[in-house]
Amino acid sequence: MEIGALGLYVCLFIALYFEVFLLISFLEKRPSKKSALRPAFYPTVDILVPCFNEQETVGKTIESLLAMEYPQDKLTVTVVDDGSTDNTASIAQTYAAKYPNVRFYTKENGGKYTALNFGIENATADIVGCLDADSFVAQDALIEVIKSLNDNPSIMAITPAMKVHEPKNALELMQAVEYTFGIFYKKMFDNLSAISVLPGPFSLYRREVFKKIGLFKHAHNTEDMEIAFRMHSHGLKIVNAHTAYVYTTVPKTVRALVKQRTRWSQGFLQNSKDYAHMFFNRKYGNFGMLVLPFGLAAFAAGLYTAGYMLYTVTSLIVNRIADYSATGIPLHMPSFHFDWFYIQTSMIIFVTVTVISLTLFAIYMGAKISQTSLKPRSFVAYFALYGFIAPLWLVKAAWGALLARESVWR
Amino acid sequence: MSWQKYILAFGITAAIFGTAFYIAARFDSARVADIRATQEAVSIDILSLETQFDLLGNLPCSIIADNPVLSDELDELASRLSVAEGNLGSDNAEVISLKKQYSLLQIKDYLLLQEVSQKCSSFEPVYVLYFYSNTGDCTDCARLGEVLTYLRQTYPGLRVYSFDYNLNLSALQTLIALRKVRGDLPALIINDRAPVYGFRNLEQMEELIPELSTLSTTTATTTER
Numbered sequence: 001m002e003i004g005a006l007g008l009y010v011c012l013f014i015a016l017y018f019e020v021f022l023l024i025s026f027l028e029k030r031p032s033k034k035s036a037l038r039p040a041f042y043p044t045v046d047i048l049v050p051c052f053n054e055q056e057t058v059g060k061t062i063e064s065l066l067a068m069e070y071p072q073d074k075l076t077v078t079v080v081d082d083g084s085t086d087n088t089a090s091i092a093q094t095y096a097a098k099y100p101n102v103r104f105y106t107k108e109n110g111g112k113y114t115a116l117n118f119g120i121e122n123a124t125a126d127i128v129g130c131l132d133a134d135s136f137v138a139q140d141a142l143i144e145v146i147k148s149l150n151d152n153p154s155i156m157a158i159t160p161a162m163k164v165h166e167p168k169n170a171l172e173l174m175q176a177v178e179y180t181f182g183i184f185y186k187k188m189f190d191n192l193s194a195i196s197v198l199p200g201p202f203s204l205y206r207r208e209v210f211k212k213i214g215l216f217k218h219a220h221n222t223e224d225m226e227i228a229f230r231m232h233s234h235g236l237k238i239v240n241a242h243t244a245y246v247y248t249t250v251p252k253t254v255r256a257l258v259k260q261r262t263r264w265s266q267g268f269l270q271n272s273k274d275y276a277h278m279f280f281n282r283k284y285g286n287f288g289m290l291v292l293p294f295g296l297a298a299f300a301a302g303l304y305t306a307g308y309m310l311y312t313v314t315s316l317i318v319n320r321i322a323d324y325s326a327t328g329i330p331l332h333m334p335s336f337h338f339d340w341f342y343i344q345t346s347m348i349i350f351v352t353v354t355v356i357s358l359t360l361f362a363i364y365m366g367a368k369i370s371q372t373s374l375k376p377r378s379f380v381a382y383f384a385l386y387g388f389i390a391p392l393w394l395v396k397a398a399w400g401a402l403l404a405r406e407s408v409w410r
Numbered sequence: 411m412s413w414q415k416y417i418l419a420f421g422i423t424a425a426i427f428g429t430a431f432y433i434a435a436r437f438d439s440a441r442v443a444d445i446r447a448t449q450e451a452v453s454i455d456i457l458s459l460e461t462q463f464d465l466l467g468n469l470p471c472s473i474i475a476d477n478p479v480l481s482d483e484l485d486e487l488a489s490r491l492s493v494a495e496g497n498l499g500s501d502n503a504e505v506i507s508l509k510k511q512y513s514l515l516q517i518k519d520y521l522l523l524q525e526v527s528q529k530c531s532s533f534e535p536v537y538v539l540y541f542y543s544n545t546g547d548c549t550d551c552a553r554l555g556e557v558l559t560y561l562r563q564t565y566p567g568l569r570v571y572s573f574d575y576n577l578n579l580s581a582l583q584t585l586i587a588l589r590k591v592r593g594d595l596p597a598l599i600i601n602d603r604a605p606v607y608g609f610r611n612l613e614q615m616e617e618l619i620p621e622l623s624t625l626s627t628t629t630a631t632t633t634e635r
Contacts, residue, residue: 013423013427016423016426016427017419017420017423020419020422020423020426021415021416021419024415024418024419024422025415282411285411286411289411289416290416323552323553323556326553326609326611327553327556327557327560327611327612328557328611328612328613329556329557329560329612341441341444341490341493342493345433345434345437345438345497346434346497347427347430347431347433347434349434350429350430350433350434351426351427351430354426354430
């Protein structure tokens with residue numbers, strides 16, 4: 001076996017091991033169904049909406065928060081404008097003037113984490129949450145989250161099930177599939193007590209978390225990831241409320257998507273470096289032993305597979321062109337006649353089919369537990385595009401991390 | 411954190427890999443069995459034809475002209491053997507054994523062709539003995555193989571017998587010695603002429619085999635290996 005193919009087997013083994021591990025976790029503890037039960041009590045909640053130039057969506061974001069089924073006297077919406085240069089501030093001010101439980105602050109631009117910290121410092125509620133100004137919550141999202149928090153006082157932070165808001169173009173449809181199996185993965189990480197990120201769209205914290213471990217940090221523009229790492233390092237519990245739905249707008253262009261994912265991936269690499277002591281450290285449980293090492297391995301495997309495929313396909317094309325040029329054989333379409341003998345039945349095919357099948361299972365389960373319905377064209381977009389686009393941000397992130405260059409937000 | 415889960419996941423993953431290996435190996439075995447069965451069928455056909463010659467002393471030349479001996483089956487065998495070689499590797503014992511059988515069948519078919527052409531003056535076959543190597547010392551062999559495959563598809567009457575020069579088969583080595591083929595591969599023997607060496611493109615091959623003009627043509631539609 002050539003060394004390149006051997007590397008591919010290693011990548012497939014890593015992917016399969018990870019999927020099998022999550023499958024075992026799933027069989028051990030299946031996600032519960034949404035119940036009609038109401039919370040035993042309603043703690044005070046302050047949802048922070050940090051925003052920078054979000055005039056298109058901030059109004060809808062605030063409205064979705066105000067429409068939540070939750071006692072309005074227990075809910076505060078705090079909009080922190082991080083020095084927007086568009087109409088974000090005036091739109092948010094309108095809501096603050098109209099609704100007594102909407103507060104509005106504006107400050108000089110300093111980055112998302114500074115807006116969040118500003119809001120936290122001014123918060124008095126038991127629970128402090130965050131909602132990106134391009135995301136919208138389901139009406140019962142807060143109820144679902146609070147039920148989980150009420151059930152277990154040791155839970156210090158909680159994440160929702162994130163879905164793509166009204167996916168339309170191919171790129172959004174592709175991300176809809178990705179987010180759906182992300183829902184399954186996140187729930188399985190919850191089973192393993194190893195959630196690795198508290199995303200901007202509707203992650204909630206007990207306010208005491210910030211007293212214990214401090215406020216958000218710049219953290220290579222991935223403050224939501226770093227806070228999760230820091231919470232794990234302090235032994236604070238993070239769970240996932242898979243029945244709490246939040247809808248987020250996703251990048252519509254390849255350029256914007258690559259920029260966003262480069263920031264996430266590079267953030268993972270740089271935060272991993274900052275928290276290197278947690279890798280393969282039993283003290284941090286499955287987070288240190290599985291999620292962190294496999295996150296890094298998946299990154300390397302993605303890069304390797306993309307590189308190997310690019311090399312193989314390019315070599316094939318170059319060789320074919322050289323062959324045609326040397327032999328003088330005219331170009332012609334190969335005929336197709338079915339004969340089992342010529343079907344590719346190598347080991348790598350069977351392993352790849354297994355990996356894809358488990359991925360499809362994860363997507364199916366993610367859709368089932370979050371009551372998401374995916375269109376067939378979403379799958380077409382996912383399988384046709386993801387493999388070509390993902391390597392772009394992996395390479396950019398690796399390069400950025402290597403040069404210790406800061407990633408950009410937009 | 412439970413170590414059992416880590417070990418169990420490893421065990422299941424290894425089992426899936428093992429199963430994939432087993433299934434792939436079963437398919438390869440089935441392919442080898444398929445090739446062997448075809449070779450046996452071809453072998454019986456050759457034996458039958460030889461026996462017909464022995465029984466009748468002579469076979470009506472019209473029958474020979476209408477039934478172009480075995481080259482179609484041999485072409486299909488070559489294609490299948492190429493797939494098996496690609497999957498199992500050229501140094502696989504099973505592949506080597508199949509190649510030896512295949513080479514023997516080709517030699518027998520070639521000898522039969524010689525015999526028929528001597529007895530039937532109207533039967534004028536056009537054939538090429540092609541000697542190649544796949545040990546990495548013949549970069550042009552694969553390309554010349556493609557040219558010959560294309561010619562074979564374009565001129566169905568053209569018979570191409572391909573031999574692995576390095577195959578340890580006494581009958582083949584005898585043929586190589588008899589036809590004085592040197593190791594400067596690729597080498598071609600066209601219709602009993604002296605060996606020619608080196609790569610030839612499609613145009614050069616057509617010039618090298620002027621007899622091709624006597625053969626009917628078809629539009630090449632496949633690129634079998």
